[in-house]
Amino acid sequence: MDENVKIKVDNLYKIFGPNPKKAFPLIEKGLERSEILEKTGNVVAVRGVSFEIKKKETFVIMGLSGSGKSTLIRCLNRLVDSTSGKIFIDGKNILEMDKEELRESRRYMMSMVFQHFGLLPHRNVTNNVEFGLEIGGMEKEERNKKALDAIELVGLKGYEKSMPDELSGGMQQRVGLARALANNPEILLMDEAFSALDPLIRNQMQDELLELQAKMHKTIVFITHDLDEALKLGDRILILGPDGTSRQLGTPEEILSDPADDYVAKFVEKVDKTKVITVSSIMRKAPVMTIPKDGPGGASRTMEKNGISSIFVVDSERYLKGMVTIDETVKLQKKKERDLEPILIRDLYTAYEDTPISDLLATALSTKYPIVVIDKDYRYKGIVDRAAIINEVSDETEDSESPMHFSEMEEGISNQDSDNGGE
Amino acid sequence: MDSVALHKIFDIGGVFEAIIDWLTENLGVVFDIIADVIDALLTGFFNGLMFPHAFIMIALFGALAWWIAKKGVGIFTLVGFFLIYAMNLWEATMETLALVITSVFIAILIAIPIGIWASKKDTVEAIVRPILDFMQTLPAFVYLIPAVLFFRLGAVPGVVATLIFSLPPSVRLTNLGIRQVPKEIKEASMAFGATNRQMLLKAEIPVAIPTIMAGVNQTIMLALSMVVIAGMIGAGGLGNEVLKGITQLKIDLGFESGIAIVILAIFLDRVTQALGVASQKQEE
Numbered sequence: 001m002d003e004n005v006k007i008k009v010d011n012l013y014k015i016f017g018p019n020p021k022k023a024f025p026l027i028e029k030g031l032e033r034s035e036i037l038e039k040t041g042n043v044v045a046v047r048g049v050s051f052e053i054k055k056k057e058t059f060v061i062m063g064l065s066g067s068g069k070s071t072l073i074r075c076l077n078r079l080v081d082s083t084s085g086k087i088f089i090d091g092k093n094i095l096e097m098d099k100e101e102l103r104e105s106r107r108y109m110m111s112m113v114f115q116h117f118g119l120l121p122h123r124n125v126t127n128n129v130e131f132g133l134e135i136g137g138m139e140k141e142e143r144n145k146k147a148l149d150a151i152e153l154v155g156l157k158g159y160e161k162s163m164p165d166e167l168s169g170g171m172q173q174r175v176g177l178a179r180a181l182a183n184n185p186e187i188l189l190m191d192e193a194f195s196a197l198d199p200l201i202r203n204q205m206q207d208e209l210l211e212l213q214a215k216m217h218k219t220i221v222f223i224t225h226d227l228d229e230a231l232k233l234g235d236r237i238l239i240l241g242p243d244g245t246s247r248q249l250g251t252p253e254e255i256l257s258d259p260a261d262d263y264v265a266k267f268v269e270k271v272d273k274t275k276v277i278t279v280s281s282i283m284r285k286a287p288v289m290t291i292p293k294d295g296p297g298g299a300s301r302t303m304e305k306n307g308i309s310s311i312f313v314v315d316s317e318r319y320l321k322g323m324v325t326i327d328e329t330v331k332l333q334k335k336k337e338r339d340l341e342p343i344l345i346r347d348l349y350t351a352y353e354d355t356p357i358s359d360l361l362a363t364a365l366s367t368k369y370p371i372v373v374i375d376k377d378y379r380y381k382g383i384v385d386r387a388a389i390i391n392e393v394s395d396e397t398e399d400s401e402s403p404m405h406f407s408e409m410e411e412g413i414s415n416q417d418s419d420n421g422g423e
Numbered sequence: 424m425d426s427v428a429l430h431k432i433f434d435i436g437g438v439f440e441a442i443i444d445w446l447t448e449n450l451g452v453v454f455d456i457i458a459d460v461i462d463a464l465l466t467g468f469f470n471g472l473m474f475p476h477a478f479i480m481i482a483l484f485g486a487l488a489w490w491i492a493k494k495g496v497g498i499f500t501l502v503g504f505f506l507i508y509a510m511n512l513w514e515a516t517m518e519t520l521a522l523v524i525t526s527v528f529i530a531i532l533i534a535i536p537i538g539i540w541a542s543k544k545d546t547v548e549a550i551v552r553p554i555l556d557f558m559q560t561l562p563a564f565v566y567l568i569p570a571v572l573f574f575r576l577g578a579v580p581g582v583v584a585t586l587i588f589s590l591p592p593s594v595r596l597t598n599l600g601i602r603q604v605p606k607e608i609k610e611a612s613m614a615f616g617a618t619n620r621q622m623l624l625k626a627e628i629p630v631a632i633p634t635i636m637a638g639v640n641q642t643i644m645l646a647l648s649m650v651v652i653a654g655m656i657g658a659g660g661l662g663n664e665v666l667k668g669i670t671q672l673k674i675d676l677g678f679e680s681g682i683a684i685v686i687l688a689i690f691l692d693r694v695t696q697a698l699g700v701a702s703q704k705q706e707e
Contacts, residue, residue, distance in 0.1 A: 103617075106614060107615065119608075120626060131615060179615075
């Protein structure tokens, strides 16, 4: 098995009802959920789902209500026992674990965060956060210390002694998160963790989760019904259909730019793609000049050859130095100068490969020049034309009432005139 | 066939009589042991209540009510219990209180485990529920008959009849309280690797405590009403005084005992209600 895989789910089924076995022949025949319910009284919640979750990735499972997503995540820690299929965590089939092994893995390997928080109302914040450690039998002093660390991590310092009902929803969920982090699990299961929060707080919690994850590097399985949330948080997203089957697995960009079927496409069409599609998809490689090696002669020749009127200049380490235009280069050439340095235009904008296009729109409209794409070490990667940005954005937005073209307007006026004249 | 002839076939009363006869004949020893235990408890509680001077007890009750409930309840208790003392009903009232404490103590020992069991197993609930319905709707006086047959006259059958009569609400509300614990709280404790026992003790019971305490409160109130009725079989206490008031047409005694019962009832009710609210907050 691949070293990099943390969780592997293989052909998983969960059927609720009096006699789950009866449902399988009907599933094979391809009957729908409602028909199977009518014939056997069983509900097929999860229908033959397979996927692999890599170590340290944030894996989002997205689906609407009834897609079996909550059942699926509960299969991973066996709050729900699956009907058939296999689940491997670190290569170990968790369905073969006995009660004791299962408890151990729940205590030290994976923690869960719940939609409605699941806090104990009679315990204060610290004692709630300690809960998992207390269950595991840790001494009071040690677990108290760990709890306080976790509380600080989620930004709840100062609320250690508060009772859950004194806290807002967002704060309660921070307690839930702290409780899950306190026993330092490798896997974090988050079941619609932010769905019960109002949009502003939800957004804030998403940002904080991203920040935390950048530090912690847990394997996170995140369930949501909100595509925007899935796109924002997920390294990869699994989309479940309304019948409990998996429809598409891919990165946010793959799902947006290439939906696997109509169901996914319908979901995706409402999303503002410019927030997700990044510079890397419209970036192009452009020739560059390297100083001090290249002079005006080389620059003007390269521009002529490529039919462009300006070119970017980097140094031998590929750090951006500026840009030169054809006019200035030719002038320099006539003066027999060798150095490009004096004519470098430095009024340029840069962006990273993973910058969303929507963030570049304002810049694209104000600058005259292409935007330079650099990597995390500030080295030159390529360029993005202003036209490409505007093109990508305009693809997304359709004017609700299309403006009238000038010629149509003229036509309208002349028609009016002739109507009047005919009288 | 008329109904008299039918009654000879469907002799339900006769069947019960036969069962009770058989039990008294064959299990006499068991009943004697039960009677001894109840008697010991009862005597212990009564002696405890009567040991200090009445004024000390009145001050203690007042302080208890003030501390657990509110200042108002504390003052009411001081005034009320002094009035009882002034009406020369102190000993009868303490006898009644000892009967209530003994009955409720045993009732809770039986009721809460049954309630927990019923909350965990649907079949247990299905069996227990009709029995509780039966116990609660059967007229209170009917309990006195087998109690007297098994334990003769006196305080012990009074306690037995009382505990049976007052036990159902505690079973019901323990069952309900644990079943009503939010699913996510149960799931959360399981997801963190709790054993069934840990889940029950650390999550379910603490969350259900207010509901369980509401059941205990009802049990106490039912016990008080039954203890008075048990005066008919010589259980003693205020019930005895009320009975004297009726049989000997002593209007003054009847009234005064009635007032003492009301004062005791209000004290027990307010204090146990406040206990239910407080117990939720106090955990660690």
